[in-house]
Amino acid sequence: MFVLWPNGIRHDNVLLFVTDATPYMVKAGRILQSLYFKMIHLTCLAHGIHRVAESIREKFKKVDKLISRVKQVFLKAPSRVLVFKSEAPAIPLPPEPILTRWGTWIMAASYCCKYYKDIRRVLLSINSEDAISVKEAQQLIQDPNMEANLVYIHSNFGFIPEYITKLETQYISLSEALSAVKYVQNKLNDCEGEIGVVVFQKFNNVLEKNCGFKTILNISKILSGQESSMEGLPDDLTGDDITYFKYAPITSTDVERSFSRYKTLLVDNRRSFNFENIKKSLVVQCNTLEGI
Known part of the structure; x- marks a missing residue:
């Protein structure tokens, strides 16, 4: 988090945490929610x-x-x-x-x-x-x-x-x-x-064990106009925060895609690539609309 915010972690800006459903990640999600009060922990659907x-x-x-x-x-x-x-x-x-x-x-x-x-x-x-x-x-x-x-x-x-x-x-x-x-x-x-x-x-058991699924479902209903109540959502979550969930991911596949991007970027034959250019290239690759 200090890489994203070197001048201090913005705890209120962390809204969603998507992981797999392994027990240690579920436990990690519970611990992190005590630090990031707005964060919803969703396991990959x-x-x-x-x-x-x-x-x-x-x-x-x-x-x-x-x-x-x-x-x-x-x-x-x-x-x-x-x-x-x-x-x-x-x-x-x-x-x-x-x-x-x-x-x-x-x-x-x-x-x-x-x-x-x-x-x-x-x-x-x-x-x-x-x-x-x-x-x-x-x-x-x-x-x-x-x-x-x-x-x-x-x-x-x-x-x-x-x-x-x-x-x-x-x-x-x-x-x-x-x-x-x-x-x-x-x-x-x-x-x-x-x-x-x-x-x-x-x-059904998979969905029931997914602690953030019901919350994400309620948010989707609010965004689509099917629900007009904010009940059931985290108390610290504001209406402005909910607008950021319109394109929220419910899978962790982008993490897997990032591995191939890093592999492409950090190949052995790159011998004169300085850190500043690596950073710029990585930003371009991670924000392109087409897969690399």
Whole structure:
């Protein structure tokens, strides 16, 4: 904070603190709120939706194993990729989901659902003795319940990656971002079956544990004219402060973007870049309207 305000920290200017939902960050938010009385602590909602997607993955162990094995079969295997392209030239190569990249597992499940018969044909055309991953993938793809499980995931949860991406968009208004969260909540509420109920409960638990979500929701309603009362907001928060929330972020993805900017700026071949120019370049990069 002393970097922003070298002549003294302006405690009243700190209005929003967005972090992930790890226990130590939740605890840090509570402590900081005793120093910054106007500050609202919000945990990243895109990450919260990803946690819901992770709960879906945990319910489908065999699907998870199939996605993992299909990834292994074609990862760094040019000969098998050639087989895939010759057997199924009209479809894209299988995605390579990474668990720490939000929503990619659901995308991979949707891919397997859309192209199930093509993937099955390709896998069965590969020699099972090539690798253990090939043999296991062939066994899983022939499971009689596999396709039905993929259909359930795609039809009920296939929309999740799109809305995670929407929440990650820069310069999105608060009302638009919260509308996306509300849409996800409504869609999950419509899911049928025991798993659908469990996933919806998980989503509601994520929102309930997000201590600043209700406050941000009230602020959005005030900004859009749906609410005329200031009740439920921090006592120190003024009407002028609320106007600054029109484009308030509800995700922490800009922090991740800053890492790539720093990496671009501080590359090894910059040997005559003085501190003053680094500062100016960083200001330009962090305020540009286009991603770098």
